[in-house]
Amino acid sequence: MAHNGLDAFKENHESKVIDASRKLRVAIIGCGWIAESHMVSYLKQPDVEIVAACDLIPGKAKAFMSRFGLDNIPTDYPSHKEMLDDKSLKLDAVSVCTYNRQHAIPTIYALNKGVNVLLEKPFTVTLEEAVDVMKAEKKSGKVLSIGFQPRLDANMKMIKKIVESGELGKIYYIQTGGGRRRGIPTPFGTSFIDDKTAGLGALADIGCYSLDMCLNAIGYPKPLTVSGYKSDFFGKDPNYPGYGSHHEYADIFSVDDFAAAFIRLEGDIIVDFRISWAMNMDTAGDTLILGTKGGLKIPSTECWNGSVGGPMKIYHDVCGQQTETVVPIINDLKHDESLFDRKIRSFLDAVKNNTAAPVPTSQILYNQAILDGIRRSAEAGHEVEINIPKI
Numbered sequence: 001m002a003h004n005g006l007d008a009f010k011e012n013h014e015s016k017v018i019d020a021s022r023k024l025r026v027a028i029i030g031c032g033w034i035a036e037s038h039m040v041s042y043l044k045q046p047d048v049e050i051v052a053a054c055d056l057i058p059g060k061a062k063a064f065m066s067r068f069g070l071d072n073i074p075t076d077y078p079s080h081k082e083m084l085d086d087k088s089l090k091l092d093a094v095s096v097c098t099y100n101r102q103h104a105i106p107t108i109y110a111l112n113k114g115v116n117v118l119l120e121k122p123f124t125v126t127l128e129e130a131v132d133v134m135k136a137e138k139k140s141g142k143v144l145s146i147g148f149q150p151r152l153d154a155n156m157k158m159i160k161k162i163v164e165s166g167e168l169g170k171i172y173y174i175q176t177g178g179g180r181r182r183g184i185p186t187p188f189g190t191s192f193i194d195d196k197t198a199g200l201g202a203l204a205d206i207g208c209y210s211l212d213m214c215l216n217a218i219g220y221p222k223p224l225t226v227s228g229y230k231s232d233f234f235g236k237d238p239n240y241p242g243y244g245s246h247h248e249y250a251d252i253f254s255v256d257d258f259a260a261a262f263i264r265l266e267g268d269i270i271v272d273f274r275i276s277w278a279m280n281m282d283t284a285g286d287t288l289i290l291g292t293k294g295g296l297k298i299p300s301t302e303c304w305n306g307s308v309g310g311p312m313k314i315y316h317d318v319c320g321q322q323t324e325t326v327v328p329i330i331n332d333l334k335h336d337e338s339l340f341d342r343k344i345r346s347f348l349d350a351v352k353n354n355t356a357a358p359v360p361t362s363q364i365l366y367n368q369a370i371l372d373g374i375r376r377s378a379e380a381g382h383e384v385e386i387n388i389p390k391i
């Protein structure tokens with residue numbers, strides 16, 4: 001489009017035209033809490049037809065789809081397997097919205113069936129599972145994207161832009177993490193706190209985001225070693241206030257509610273990490289990215305919501321003078337648009353155009369390797385090496 005005069009300086013915010021004549025046939029695996037957000041965003045897309053859903057709990061998928069007025073789509077499948085075997089559905093894509101322990105199995109099954117997958121975070125529970133998923137992905141040639149919607153926030157993108165601009169120089173130290181004072185997630189039952197369903201606690205649930213915020217910014221260097229710690233003092237307490245009258249949750253709690261680690265990355269970079277669902281402190285601290293020319297402070301953030309905790313600051317020298325440059329908060333979400341909508345749209349675009357996944361497994365593999373390393377190190381009581389198998 002030709003620009004004239006001052007218009008040349010306007011940013012192009014025109015909406016992309018979506019080809020609604022080619023509809024993608026999408027199904028949902030796992031109809032719990034987060035599936036709701038997937039549905040809300042899919043239903044805003046003019047080129048999506050929701051054609052099926054399944055859940056291990058009989059009747060749950062049907063009741064779920066009824067809430068969206070989709071009473072007549074097939075939902076009567078005992079698990080992901082029977083749904084993915086149903087050739088009549090002619091599926092283009094699925095959202096895998098199952099709890100963590102059921103991330104790898106349905107994803108591998110879907111990829112083997114030639115179906116594109118949007119998989120919720122964390123990638124998997126173990127590094128081995130992530131590797132198995134990536135082998136299936138490679139063999140299938142299909143799109144597999146991992147559900148890290150905070151990446152699509154303008155402020156998160158700014159962190160990456162600042163690092164890539166060279167403004168900070170060589171990055172050598174990162175402090176990241178975050179946390180809640182009392183925030184063990186049990187509003188919809190125990191799937192987050194039971195090892196049988198979750199596999200990892202705060203470490204993976206919100207820790208994966210804190211790591212991604214920084215590692216994505218610095219280009220995901222390979223992790224080498226980790227010394228990790230995890231604890232469960234709050235989760236195992238029957239009188240934990242968040243449980244209300246559900247004192248039995250303390251017996252079910254079998255993951256971590258706090259984790260910390262010291263991680264070495266290729267390129268002589270150190271990551272100092274801590275994450276909490278519950279602790280006796282208001283914040284686990286600001287996120288700091290230290291470089292040889294400048295340092296970036298990201299105020300204590302709920303980065304899992306895709307937000308920075310306030311305007312970021314760059315600490316640098318300007319003409320020999322110690323200077324602090326404030327980076328204003330950016331809000332570029334359009335009316336009625338959410339980061340989740342962006343996550344769904346970017347996945348659909350990759351499927352339609354046969355382009356790379358917006359959040360590629362090649363990066364999130366390193367995120368998973370760190371989570372896995374922290375768990376192993378915490379259980380072993382000493383530092384461990386991170387060895388990533390060839391895929």
Ligand SMILES: NC(=O)c1ccc[n+]([C@@H]2O[C@H](COP(=O)([O-])OP(=O)(O)OC[C@H]3O[C@@H](n4cnc5c(N)ncnc54)[C@H](O)[C@@H]3O)[C@@H](O)[C@H]2O)c1
Nearest residue numbers: 030031032033034055056080097098099100102120121191
């Ligand atoms: N991106 C985000 O912002 C965000 C937010 C919350 C949760 N999550 C992630 O989403 C995932 C699900 O969380 P949730 O809170 O919706 O859990 P949930 O327990 O509410 O729902 C999961 C559902 O999956 C079903 N299920 C499990 N295995 C299945 C299988 N093989 N086939 C069919 N159904 C199966 C379960 O029966 C359950 O109904 C978790 O991994 C969580 O980390 C992401």
